[in-house]
Every structure is written in structure tokens, then in C-alpha cells.
Amino acid sequence: MPALPFLDDLPRFLFFTGKGGVGKTSLACATAVQLAGQGRRILLTSTDPASNVGQVFGVTVGNTITPVPTVPGLDALEIDPQQAADAYRATIIDPVRDLLPADEVSAMTEQLSGACTTEIASFNEFTSLLADESATAAYDHVLFDTAPTGHTVRLLRLPGEWTSYLSDGKGDVSCLGPVAGLDRLRHDYAGALAALPDPTRTRLVLVTRPQPSSLREAATTYGELRDLGMTNAHLVVNGLMPEYAVTSTPMDELAHAVRSREEAALAAVPAAVAALPRAVLPLLPFNTVGVPALRSLLEPDVASRQTPIAEIATLPTGFTGLPHLVDQLEADGPGLVMCMGKGGVGKTTVAAAVALELASRGHEVLLTTTDPAAHLDETLLADVPHLTVERIDPRAAIEGYRERVMAGKGKDLDEAGRAVLAEDLKSPCTDEVAVFQQFSHVVFRARKQFVVLDTAPTGHTLLLLDATGSYHREITRQMSEGAHFVTPLMRLQDPTRTKVLVVTLPETTPVLEAEELQDDLARAGITPWAWVVNGSLTAAAPRSPFLRARARAEADALGQISTLCRRVAVLPLLAHEPVGVAALSELTRPAANPFLPTSRSHP
Structure with missing residues (x-):
């Protein structure tokens, strides 16, 4: 059994956080099962908009505390962001609806319609669990399965920032509503601020994969939360390929390459988290859905992990490779290509590969990003003819x-x-809006050339789209009837001018998050042009029995994707990192894969 120091001397509150797809939900659920099995009363709370806690346990969990029938002593709660936002708006607007002019009520409603308000509304419910002792008095431990890292850091900063803001504010209207109306939240925010840095009450569990980018994200998150006083932290490295998966198939280059990459990543853990107590959990050959699978995550038995040789899994009908998408992008002519998705799914890789291929075909291409953590130069590692690389600097904006x-x-x-x-x-809610003008400039540059945009992780991008929508509505109100105008939102909504590529991984949580993103885009009148599934073992056609079993575990996620979009491209998990011009070019060349149709070749 692996050592599990994060379960020793447990405080009352545990926060599981990390990038999307690293296994936060699985680990939080597995921990809840183990603690409940020891006779403790547990409340498992998800603050993730794409929560799948209910799916893991096979029970419907909503915005009310729900017992998990298969695990005595365990209750679950999924904070519904939209429901929380609706209720929050009602508390702000309903008391003044009959007292203010209609245009002021409309302005308030508009101000409270963005993704930022949704975050705050969810956060209010979260803080009440930390601050209100009576709300959780029946439980020995409260476990929080948080949203992906960026949202978590943003939310955990809010008690301190808004406690100060409410003290200094003068009653203006912000994206939270009238500041004067927020004073009632001061007690909950102050209570949360007291609980978070107290090591006797709160522990932070940083969940990561044995990958450099994931480990860097964990280090960055810990640095930011440590600044808030949260020093009681543990590191859990989830999904290390077991040694037997390699030794049992000496001829499988992919298995050996993955294991070597993971070992190298663990040998170079960032200094910020290297000294933290650490647990390393093995990759399992099956999905962690259901109580038996969850138990095996923290109590792995070697016999249960041995799998017979599996048949090669196949991709759903109609899936294609990235070369086909580039062919279609080229055929439609210059425009904006937006790569969107959660952090860690490979947006930067996909954006760089698409831009590089278009440039290699002689087109003038601008490759840019709104992601402050993106490193396009480090992905390309070279200057390329016809390709210009820029970055929207959020700090300067x-x-x-x-x-x-x-x-x-x-x-x-x-x-x-x-x-x-x-x-x-x-x-805390103005930063992404500030990027809007630079973003708009990039959108309009796509009138005359290919612009490939690597966006920030989903939550930040949606805030940017909120600003785009607000700008569009304001311009529409100001323009005289019959006047011709084109706003950035109108360009994003025009499929002949903008192609949105939703990038995801062939795993349950990333697909749920991508589906949530697609729903959010639909509300903005934007329809994704294609989905790109990155890092697929099914597309890699491995020889290893273990990896073939893992490929079969992708079936449900891939099947779900096939129902969500009619145009899907799949990138195989590679034996080497897709860094540099040569490696990126392989992604847009005809794939040596029996399951993907080949595209025409380009010199």
C-alpha cells in the first residue's frame, strides 16, 4: 500500500484542488469512502461547476445535502452554480425591484448576469459551510472537491479581498451588486478567512499528475494559497504508471516513454512543493467509478491491477485527425481560430500545431494567447516563416x-x-474585463489573416466573453436604427469568421467540463466548430495490456463526445512531448494509425 500522509492527523476541513483532470474528484470521493468506513461522519462538497460526484457514486446529488446509500456515514452536496446565481440575484434585486426605475433594475440585472457573479454566488454557499458551525456540526470532517485551480485560487482569495472591500466601499454597484447590500456577508467572509489559514482546522491537498506542467501548476497554486496563510498542505501525485505495466511489455515504446517521462518529472518536482508531505498513487487500468473502484485507489492490490491482454479499442465512427481540420480551415480562408478548454488539456499544443501547419502552407498566421501561463515560444522553440507569435499581456492590459x-x-x-x-x-472581478480591448483588436485582425488564439482556461475566457457580450449590447443600444455595425461578439457568433475548437482529454471530468463550456458558449450564441481530443490512448494503439485496458476506459468519454459535436479530431498520446517545430508538425501530418483516416499530404 502507498503511504498516505495526507490522511494522518486530519483536521476538520480538507480541500482537494488541482488542474482539471488530475483526479481531484476521484481522490476526494475515495478519501470520503475510507473515512466513512472508519465510522466517521463525512460531508463531501463539490464546488466544481462540472461536478461528477453523483456520477461516481451512482446517485443524484444536487444543491441539497444527500446521503450516499452505498456508503453509510457519507453525505454529499454539489453546489449548483446557476441555481446559486439565480438565488443570489434575487436577494439583491427583488427588494428594490419596486423601488427603482426600470432602467436601473435592468442595469443591475445586466451587472449581475456574468460568470463572475456565478462564481461569487457559489462562493457564498461555500463560505457558509466554513463559517457556520451549526451547518456542519453533524460531521467529523468536511471534504471540498474544488473547481480547477484557477477558480479555486480566485475563490479562496475572496474572503480577505472582499472583507477589505466591504470595509472600504462606499455603496457603488459592482459585479456583486450594490456594495451596501453586501454588508450582511461580512460575517461569513470573516469566518472563512479565520478558518482557511488555521492548520488545526484546514488542510490543503494539492492533487497533481506526474507531469511537469501539472506539478508546476501545483507549485504555483501552493505559492498563492500560502500567501493567504494556508500552510498546512500535502502533495498527492496521482496516476503514476505502475512498473509492472512496463516490465510486462518490454516492446511497447509508448509505455516505456510514459514511465520515463513520469519518473523524470518526479525527480524534478518544483522546489515550492518538494518539501511537502507526499503520496504517490498508481494509475489504475479502469475508471474510478463506484465504491469498489474508489477503495482500490487508496488500497491498491497488485492482483486486482493485473489485467489480461485486452483487444485494441477503436474510435467512434466519424472521428478524424488534426490534418482534416486544418484542410477545412484552409479551405474557408482567413479567420479566427479559438482553442478553448480547461487548463492542462493541451490548448497551447493544438493552437501551435494548427498555426504552424497553416504557416507551412504559405499563409500569414498570427498565433497569440490570452493565457497568462501560456508559453508559446517554449512550445515552438524556433522562428517560423509566415508565423508571428504575440501575447496579450493581462498585467499591462x-x-x-x-x-x-x-x-x-x-x-x-x-x-x-x-x-x-x-x-x-x-x-477581484475586473481583471479579465481589462483584456477585452486587446482581445477585440485581435478579433478584427482576423478579417485579413489567419489568427489562432490560445485562450486562457475556461473560466477566465467566459469572463472575457461576458465583457464582449456587454459591449455588444451597449453598442446596440447606442446605434441609431438601421445603422451598420459589427461588434466582436457578432464576429465570434459568425461561423464563417470564427472557428471555436473545444480541446479536451478522453476522460470523464475533462469531457464534462468541455460540455459545460459548450453550453456556456451556446448561451452567448456561439457554436463550437469542432472538438479536439488530445492524448488518446485509443488513437495511439498501444501494445501494452495495461495501456490497452486504459484505452478501453476511454470508451464512455469518447462516446459522449460523439453525441456533442459532429466534427471531432483525435490526437494520440505520444511517446515524446510535442515540443518544437518537428514534433508539432507530426500532429498535422497523416497519422500512422489504423483508426484515423489520412489527410492529403503537404510538403
Whole structure:
């Protein structure tokens, strides 16, 4: 059995956090099962908009505490972001609906319609569990299966930031609603702020994969949360390929390459988390769905992990390779190609590969990103003819945005008014909006050339789209009837000008998150043009019995994807990292794979 120091001397609250797809939900559920099996009362709470806790246990879990019948002593709760947002808006707007003019009520509703408000509404329910002792008095431990890292850091920062903001605010309207109406939240936020850094009450479990990017993300997250005082942290490396999976198939290059990459990653764990107590959990040959599978995650038995030789899994009918997508992009001519998805699914790789192939065919291509953590230069490792690489700098955009607002809206305000405006511009919800003008410029450049945009992880991108929608509605109101105009949102909604590629992994959680993204885009009037499934073992056609079993475990996720989009490209899991021009070019060349149709070849 692996050593599990994160379960020793448990405090009351445990937070499981990490990038999407690293196994946070599986580990949180497995921990809940083990603790409940020891006779403890457990409340498992998900703050992830794409939560699949209910699916793991085979029970419907919603926004009310629900017993898990197969695990005595375990209750579960999934905070529904949309339901929480609806209720939150009602608490702000309903008391003043009959007291204010209709246009002011409409303005408030607009202000409270974005993804930022949804985050805050969910967070209010989360803080109540930390601050209200009576709400969790029946439980020995409360486990939080959090949203992917970026959202978690954002939310955990809010108690401190909004406690300060509520103390200094003067009653203006923010994306949270009238500041004067938020004072009632001060007690819960202060309670959460007291609980989070207390090591006797709270432990942070950083879940990662044995991959450099995932480990770097864990280190970054820990650094940011440590600044909040959360020092009681443990590292759990999930999904290490077991040694027997390699030794049993000496001729499988992919199995050996994956194991070697993972060992190298563990030998170079970032210094920020290297000294943390660590547990390493093996990759299992099956999905961790159901109580027996969850128990095996923390109590792996070698015999149960041995699998017979599996037949080669096959991809759903109609799936294709990335070369086919590039052919179709080229045929439609210049436009915007947006790679969207959660962090860690390979958006940067897909964006770089598509841009590189279009440039190699002689087209002028701009490759850019809105992701502050993206490193396009490190992915390409070379200058390429016809390819320009840029980056939208969020820090510079935010600073410029604040300066423009202060110089414009704040010009005629008195000193007290300018102070209120400056404070409002420091709110935790304005940063992504500040990137909007640079983003709009990129959108319009796509009129005359191919622009491939590697977006920030989903939550940040949706905030940006919220700003795009607000801008569109404002322009529409201001323009005279019959006037011709084209806003950035109109370009994003036009499939002849914008192709959205939803990038995901062939695993349950990433697919659920991608489906949630597609639903959010639909509400903005945007339809994804294609899905790209990255890192598929099915497409890699491995020889290893263990990897073939893992490939079969992709079947449900791939089947679900086939129902969500009619155009799907699959990239195989590679024996080498797709870094550098040569490696990236392989992704857009005819694949030596029996399951993917080949595309025409280009010099």
C-alpha cells in the first residue's frame, strides 16, 4: 500500500484542488469512502461547476445535502452554480425591484448576469459551510472537491479581498451588486478567512499528475494559497504508471516513454512543493467509478491491477485527425481560430500545431494567447516563416484599463468619488474585463489573416466573453436604427469568421467540463466548430495490456463526445512531448494509425 500522509492527523476541513483532470474528484470521493468506513461522519462538497460526484457514486446529488446509500456515514452536496446565481440575484434585486426605475433594475440585472457573479454566488454557499458551525456540526470532517485551480485560487482569495472591500466601499454597484447590500456577508467572509489559514482546522491537498506542467501548476497554486496563510498542505501525485505495466511489455515504446517521462518529472518536482508531505498513487487500468473502484485507489492490490491482454479499442465512427481540420480551415480562408478548454488539456499544443501547419502552407498566421501561463515560444522553440507569435499581456492590459477609466469616467469626479472608483477597479472581478480591448483588436485582425488564439482556461475566457457580450449590447443600444455595425461578439457568433475548437482529454471530468463550456458558449450564441481530443490512448494503439485496458476506459468519454459535436479530431498520446517545430508538425501530418483516416499530404 502507498503511504498516505495526507490522511494522518486530519483536521476538520480538507480541500482537494488541482488542474482539471488530475483526479481531484476521484481522490476526494475515495478519501470520503475510507473515512466513512472508519465510522466517521463525512460531508463531501463539490464546488466544481462540472461536478461528477453523483456520477461516481451512482446517485443524484444536487444543491441539497444527500446521503450516499452505498456508503453509510457519507453525505454529499454539489453546489449548483446557476441555481446559486439565480438565488443570489434575487436577494439583491427583488427588494428594490419596486423601488427603482426600470432602467436601473435592468442595469443591475445586466451587472449581475456574468460568470463572475456565478462564481461569487457559489462562493457564498461555500463560505457558509466554513463559517457556520451549526451547518456542519453533524460531521467529523468536511471534504471540498474544488473547481480547477484557477477558480479555486480566485475563490479562496475572496474572503480577505472582499472583507477589505466591504470595509472600504462606499455603496457603488459592482459585479456583486450594490456594495451596501453586501454588508450582511461580512460575517461569513470573516469566518472563512479565520478558518482557511488555521492548520488545526484546514488542510490543503494539492492533487497533481506526474507531469511537469501539472506539478508546476501545483507549485504555483501552493505559492498563492500560502500567501493567504494556508500552510498546512500535502502533495498527492496521482496516476503514476505502475512498473509492472512496463516490465510486462518490454516492446511497447509508448509505455516505456510514459514511465520515463513520469519518473523524470518526479525527480524534478518544483522546489515550492518538494518539501511537502507526499503520496504517490498508481494509475489504475479502469475508471474510478463506484465504491469498489474508489477503495482500490487508496488500497491498491497488485492482483486486482493485473489485467489480461485486452483487444485494441477503436474510435467512434466519424472521428478524424488534426490534418482534416486544418484542410477545412484552409479551405474557408482567413479567420479566427479559438482553442478553448480547461487548463492542462493541451490548448497551447493544438493552437501551435494548427498555426504552424497553416504557416507551412504559405499563409500569414498570427498565433497569440490570452493565457497568462501560456508559453508559446517554449512550445515552438524556433522562428517560423509566415508565423508571428504575440501575447496579450493581462498585467499591462489591466493597468492600461484602470488608467483609461480613471482618466475618463473619473475625470469629473471629486476626490471622494475618484477614491471610490479606484477601489472599484481593484475588485477581484475586473481583471479579465481589462483584456477585452486587446482581445477585440485581435478579433478584427482576423478579417485579413489567419489568427489562432490560445485562450486562457475556461473560466477566465467566459469572463472575457461576458465583457464582449456587454459591449455588444451597449453598442446596440447606442446605434441609431438601421445603422451598420459589427461588434466582436457578432464576429465570434459568425461561423464563417470564427472557428471555436473545444480541446479536451478522453476522460470523464475533462469531457464534462468541455460540455459545460459548450453550453456556456451556446448561451452567448456561439457554436463550437469542432472538438479536439488530445492524448488518446485509443488513437495511439498501444501494445501494452495495461495501456490497452486504459484505452478501453476511454470508451464512455469518447462516446459522449460523439453525441456533442459532429466534427471531432483525435490526437494520440505520444511517446515524446510535442515540443518544437518537428514534433508539432507530426500532429498535422497523416497519422500512422489504423483508426484515423489520412489527410492529403503537404510538403
